[in-house]
Amino acid sequence: MIFSLAVYGAPFSCQASDSAYQFACALLEQGHRLHRVFFYHDGVYNGSTLATPPQDERNIPTSWSQLAEEHELDLVICVAAGLRRGMLDATEADRYEKPAHNLEQGFTLSGLGQLVEAAMISDRMITFGN
Amino acid sequence: MTETTEQPAVNPKKLLFLNRKAPYGSSLPREALDAVLMASAFGQQVTLVFLGDGVFQLKTQQDPSEIEMKNFSKTFAALELYGVSSIFVEQSSLQKRGLTLDQLLIPAKLIQSHELTELLEEQDQVMSF
Numbered sequence: 001m002i003f004s005l006a007v008y009g010a011p012f013s014c015q016a017s018d019s020a021y022q023f024a025c026a027l028l029e030q031g032h033r034l035h036r037v038f039f040y041h042d043g044v045y046n047g048s049t050l051a052t053p054p055q056d057e058r059n060i061p062t063s064w065s066q067l068a069e070e071h072e073l074d075l076v077i078c079v080a081a082g083l084r085r086g087m088l089d090a091t092e093a094d095r096y097e098k099p100a101h102n103l104e105q106g107f108t109l110s111g112l113g114q115l116v117e118a119a120m121i122s123d124r125m126i127t128f129g130n
Numbered sequence: 131m132t133e134t135t136e137q138p139a140v141n142p143k144k145l146l147f148l149n150r151k152a153p154y155g156s157s158l159p160r161e162a163l164d165a166v167l168m169a170s171a172f173g174q175q176v177t178l179v180f181l182g183d184g185v186f187q188l189k190t191q192q193d194p195s196e197i198e199m200k201n202f203s204k205t206f207a208a209l210e211l212y213g214v215s216s217i218f219v220e221q222s223s224l225q226k227r228g229l230t231l232d233q234l235l236i237p238a239k240l241i242q243s244h245e246l247t248e249l250l251e252e253q254d255q256v257m258s259f
Contacts, residue, residue, distance in 0.1 A: 041158055112168040120143050125255040
């Protein structure tokens with residue numbers, strides 16, 4: 001079965017990101033396909049490479065990044081929701097003349113069309129958060 | 131930034147957007163409306179349901195200027211241009227908040243909670259906001 005996930009919750013603040021990550025791991029283990037994970041609303045913070053939790057705690061952005069590398073996942077952060085909240089890749093940092101960018105490896109910024117496309121392509125679209 | 135403008139070659143899907151939050155306490159309602167417009171631009175069969183505090187999103191005469199927020203409720207008028215006419219308000223949610231259909235910005239149909247169950251079952255996807 002083809003799944004896509006929509007994540008609206010910020011990591012380390014509510015359970016949404018952890019649940020989404022664990023759900024993603026479980027469905028991949030069971031041999032399903034994960035078409036896309038779309039991060040919207042406060043979920044965009046899942047892609048911050050600057051997240052620095054204590055060393056004995058899970059690092060959610062890093063976990064996503066590793067999972068993406070293992071399974072060639074499409075991790076998309078909504079560009080409009082991301083820019084508002086300070087999630088920038090090198091191109092956007094350059095465009096808006098910001099001193100830094102902070103997108104974790106494996107994440108990309110793209111438009112809301114990616115959320116709709118994921119809903120169209122997937123057998124199941126699961127929302128996490130709020 | 132890479133924006134997808136190409137539409138995938140698949141049949142339109144029935145996408146239901148569930149709106150559950152009051153308009154300005156969270157940015158989720160505004161972000162939901164953006165997603166609704168995108169889904170209709172992609173030619174999907176879009177249905178909107180307003181439930182719980184979500185019914186406040188459709189209240190007329192919103193003015194959040196004093197809390198430095200944009201009045202995004204004007205964007206609901208665009209739904210008609212996008213061909214979205216399947217708009218439902220859960221009856222008891224509206225009633226409990228002392229509102230009536232004529233206090234809403236756009237034409238909406240009342241739906242009972244047991245009818246909502248059936249409506250949800252008909253959908254390909256439910257997008258919850």
